[in-house]
Amino acid sequence: AAGVIQSPRHLIKEKRETATLKCYPIPRHDTVYWYQQGPGQDPQFLISFYEKMQSDKGSIPDRFSAQQFSDYHSELNMSSLELGDSALYFCASSLEIQGRDTEAFFGQGTRLTVV
């Protein structure tokens, strides 16, 4: 079965550069979630989108922005990168069904290293 695809898997950037992380949800899934996991930390929710609209916002820095496109893939744009942005970034997707409990499926993550 198709899973959540994230690209790239690894990314190295210098301070003050920009980065774009991409997430391709499971086919027919309409909701995407982004999480950030720092070294030795638990994943922290950043932001989510449902049907191309932002649905929830967590601890996402103002330097970051994200969007969901018409084909439901999502991109996380990160500007003015700082050393502390080095982390594993997860994307998850789900299909929202009225009145039903659904789960989110996680991708393998993108490891961003800022040097």
Add this chain to the structure above:
Amino acid sequence: AQSVTQPDIHITVSEGASLELRCNYSYGATPYLFWYVQSPGQGLQLLLKYFSGDTLVQGIKGFEAEFKRSQSSFNLRKPSVHWSDAAEYFCAVGARNAGNMLTFGGGTRLMVKP
């Protein structure tokens, strides 16, 4: 706001021994509850989930968890641990009115002795 506590940062068990990983949550209503496993440098794999119904939930790889509302707990258990179970385990809670926006616990690193 919801929160999750995993009291044990590290646990070491012998191969073949039983395992219980603790998870306590704070949430105003009945939450969605999850256990994920993460191998080093890898993604999050869902072991099991609780949405409603039977409070004893069976998952993959021989894991089970029990939702105890009175104790606000969702402990993960396995009767006999295998060396391949060594990994980081995360408990997570989701709010019923916020889809799958999850709050994770700090994780428990499991080490398995031969």
